[in-house]
Amino acid sequence: MAMVINSNIMSLNAQRNLSTAQADQNQAMERLTSGKRINSAADDAAGLAISNRMTSQINGLNQAVRNANDGISLIQTAEGALDESTNILQRMRELSVQSSNGTYDSGNRDTLNAEVQQLIKELDRISETTSFNGQKVLDGSLGNIDLQVGSEANETIGFEIDKMDAKSLGRGEGAVGDGTFTLAVETSTAQSGASGSLSTLNADDLTLNGVTVPASETSSDTVSSSDNAASAISTAAAINSISGRTGVVAEANATTATLNLGGASSATALQAGDLVINGVDMAAASGITATSDGLAEHINTFSMQTGVRAENNANVLTFTAIDGRNIEVASDGAVTNLTTLGATDSVATGTVTLRSNEEFTIGGNTPEYVGLDEKTVAANETVALQETVAAITVSDLQITSSNGGDALSFDINGATITATTTAADATTADALVVAINDAAEGTGVTAAIDPADDNQIVLSAIGDLDITNVSTDAGSASITSASLAINASNNVGTEQSASVQETDGTNFDRMTNGDLTVNGYNVDFDNVPVIDGTNEKSFVGDRASAQHTALSINNTEGLKDEVVATAKTEANLGKVSADAALDANFGLVVNGDFIDLDGEVKDSDASGNLVGQLNAAFESSSSADVNGLVASVNDSGELLITADDGRNITVQTYDAATTEVEVTANGGATVDAAVNSDSFLASFDVTAQNAVTAKGTVTLEAKTGHTVGEIGGDKRSLAGIDAGADAVANIDISTVEGAQAAIDSIDNALESVNETRSELGAVNNRLDFTINNLSNVSENASAARSRIEDADFAAESANLSRAQVLQQAGSAMLAQANAAPQQVLSLLQ
Template identity: 40%
Template sequence: MAMVINSNIMSLNAQRNLTLSQNELNTSMERLTSGKRINSAADDAAGLSISNRMTSQVRGLNQAIRNANDGASLIQTAEGALDESTNILQRMRELSIQSANGTYDSGNRGTLNAEVKQLVSELDRIAETTSFNGLNILDGSLGKVDLQVGSEANQTIELSIQAMDSRTLGLGSTSVDIVGGENSLVADTTAINNNDIMINGQSIMAVGETWTGGTDDMDELIDKINTNVNGVTASTIASATSTDVGDGILAEGETFKVDVKKLDGTTTSVEVTDTENMDQLVDKLNAEGGGLISASVGDDGKLTITAENVESLTFTDGGSGPNGAGGTLAATTASIALSSDDGAEVTIERGTTGTLSDLESFGFRESNEAGVIEGEAVDANAFAVGDLKINGVDVGVSETGGLIDKVAAINDISDETGVTASVFSGVEIDTSTATGAWAAGDFTINGEVITSGADLDALVTAINGVKDSTGVTATLSGQNLLLEGDVSQIAFGDASGTADNGAALTAILGGGVTVADAAGGIKLSSDNGNPISVDHKNAAAEAKSGLLDANSAGGGSFGAAISSLDISTAAGAQKAIGIIDNALEQINSTRGDLGAVSNRLDFTVNNLSNVSENVAAARSRIEDADFAAESAALSRAQVLQQAGTAMLAQANAAPQQVLSLLQ
């Protein structure tokens, strides 16, 4: 090997290896001091990218855990306040039951009512002041809350708490016994006089009183019913349900307005704006309505707005969605509702001077016994799908438009509805064409002997006295005598019972009277005596059945809120019990929902913790330093450094050996 001095290859090699061992020493020290295997992208570019994504996930999961715990804290705050609201309502119910007792006078009830009013104020105070992190959670302003419980976008749990104040609690149920269809009293200028309409056998107009539609206000009519009819309270209920599903969105400048025409003829508007979904729309309508209206969304997503003691509702929907914010809502006229003060049956029928048209203007068909509805003439169109519901059950398609087939279609679902249908018809006798004088005497209807009496009024009374046996009811409209029943089953005879096709009766009436079959209709009878609910798809469907919409329900007061409670009377106390029960049910339902979400959040936190732990472990395997391995690498690098330094010194000294050749 040549001996040179210009190039010290051994030194260069030693320097290179010393540099490598220096780098290894630096890397080992960096990892041991930081605890990480990856301290820069140069250490592991792919590993750095993966670990950063995992870091984002872990930190997101940990924040989601905190979010879920915050949500649970909000729920616990709300639930605690609702527990106190429940205690208040229980006390109010206790006071209402006490006030309903007949052993108390007005002074006692006034004292009980004073406590109820204070409890109502406290209920409102709780709703208005209960807050979490500056958010009021029971006054209806909270709306829908999305709890971010995941590390990625839109991984949320929805939470909603409606208003729990006295203006909202109690809304949405009914305690009436009979609710008619939409009435036309104002529109058709109907005049109602004494003995035109009878409720529980009592005329709604006293002698000499008249109420005229289009001239007199609806509140005057309701007042007259409540004054003249004992044991029954009259009110009105207006309800409209959208035909389409709205999106609930009202952007800036868009409004949803409900114009409420009250019974005294004045109009109040409830207007809301700036909503992002149907829940917010409903909450704002209920809050702004202040107990005047009640808004809700059914399982089908359609909006229903109701009001009590109003004449009509009209709607203006400014939403820009395809179906508007609330869906398509048509203006509606209120129905008259009748509720029993003592739980007895409520009946409505024509008086001696009333007509079916008078009843129809009220929105009723005649119901002179519990659980019975009689219709009028039907058209020739068959029932189609969705035309008619009885007690909430759809009536199927009828084979033809005839009465027999329509009755059969209704009876096909009797097991589900508890209602039996029959053909309803009769005989109409015009006595104004009589050619002779009244001739009192006896005759028979379906085998029952009837004594005519001295005039038409006495005859009607006599026929109705045996209606349970004959199945025939008599009414008088002017000079027209209407005998109602199944015309095919009405058999007339003389005093001895011999069939004479009505000759004995016409002789009593003076002879020469005009006899004709009355138009046929459908009669519905409840199998258990309960009220019957009838709902039609539209006016055309109503004409097919000859029935009017009629609904009945119990448990609370439709549209009545806790704020309206007044137990200063026994009747008010009875009504309050139902309202409070409905309010308790609302709170129970809300607390149940909150409890379910709280349990869900517990499971969410457990799952998030598990995922966070496993992702953190995976990240650790990628980026954390193995101290055992790094300590060994450090020792190796230190030894190499020491050896390299010594060898570099030897290599640098090697050229000195050339001097020995020059000596």
């Protein structure tokens, strides 16, 4: 082997091994001093990431345990206070029972009542002052309490503590409400005009919950033939693109459009270009004309291409696109009967429905694009576009009079119109149209027969129609209020083979501002809005109804955020009786609509014929006062007519055919009236059964975090409100009657307190189990993390000893290796 001095390989090898031994010694010492196997990412990158995630979980679990313990502390604080409230209520009940005894005089009861009043004050004081960590727990201000009992987001346990003061306790069922209120807001993006002039939804036009809705895009709608970016499909797609951030979901509803061909000529067949729907030419090789019965069927043969279905009703075409695409109706103008009716180049867009499980805010530069104002939309609130209807309809026309020269008089737009007819010509709609037009000449009002129904008269004017001061001397009848509702009957003798026995309805007074207070709010009975589809109208129904009271409560500022009022009316017309299966031959007038009943009627309407006819008539009625009513027979065989919206239900029976005239005013509001039955019927030799008017009740339910408190006002007892017993705050046991009523109120209060305490106890027990589980998970996660990141002292001690020995040996060998080249000097001696 050659002897060299420029490269000391032995020294280099010793240095390398010594460096390795030194690194091992440093690592062993680091792990032994820190107690951790992983002290940096270089030690174990994957292990470091895993251990850090476990550390987050463990820390979160440990904090969740502390959170749960805090929740238990809050519950125990509230439960302890409620225990004392229970003792107070038990004492009040004992005093009430004592005061109910006939052996006590008024002085004794006053003494007992004095203690009760002090206990009521203490009940309020406990509710107002009981607190935990600076928060009042029994005054209702906490609302829903969510305890974070997990290491991840939204791992919560929620509970609620209702208001426990004397005004909130004692009302029984309905006093406390809960539940999830889901929002469904109907909005409209409908626009019409020349093709190409429709606006799209631009960026910043609309915001939801502070998030800007992006501009609608043409590419979102692949089915519309034009103005794709302005369609309901594109608008919904733009809103849904940010649903993850807003919580609001949009749906494109069906698009509808109408085309009135009432004035079109039927002489000319549709040619190429005469009628184009969504870019598809409706030219009819078979010679179908603009007004032929087969036009709708012909259009529907192209539905696969257009996405549009057509329905023809008396030359009024209704187009529907179920998927919400635009409907474009175009014409080249060659056929004047189409262009003059506005069928040239018009585009209709659909509607969009917004839904969210949470309250959301509408804003933006131009939110009115979708018919909305900048506002916060709350649960159960509906927003709709307003539509003006400048026409009224007189339906089911037939006036039969035994007197000649009867006059029908009313004011339209300030001008008095008196139409005088004879007994002969008043029986036809044409005659009355002539009489009205003669009398209305120069007023701008015209009457015409509805092409869809020969018994309907349509009154129209430039601008709105204002009908007032209606009167008639027909048959010496008198009209008691502004109306055009005339119930007339042919003098036809019939035999009544089945009968309905009427019963009285519920008392319900006409309510005005100041008559009713709920939770300290004066209920606003004026300017009550009613949402009907997409048309916002004013309530013009009977103010003395449960419907109006419920709507007023739900529209009162402040109060509408605390309670929800629902109204319901049930008219019990008594037992339907028949000796055997008989043929019905009588009529019912229900809320002004005459319903002719025929066919077999059995005892208790066992065949269902009577209920079936009534429900069919209710469903098909065009009257808002009748449509939506439901007839049924209960287990006792009694005929019931129910209105879930609380409208009044007036029913009158006749044993002869009856007809009526009904006028619907501008905006869809019905002008109701009543003809004096006695004088009217006497003139026409008609025998009527007693009329009955049923008026409903209003039920109040508290929204989450609120209660139904004190109900007061001058006409509280006539408001039709069903709120159970009186509140504990109103208890007065200074009389026997008051003491008896107090027992019911206190029992209700005890039930409410017991329910709250039971819920709190259940949550407390649940939290105990939660803490045990969290502690167990934290323990196991800590053990898993330890196995990943903690140092094994036995192994690391051995590694340290080995490294130290190698370090010492390496140092010695390095010294010898460095001295080896000196042996070359012996060769030079």
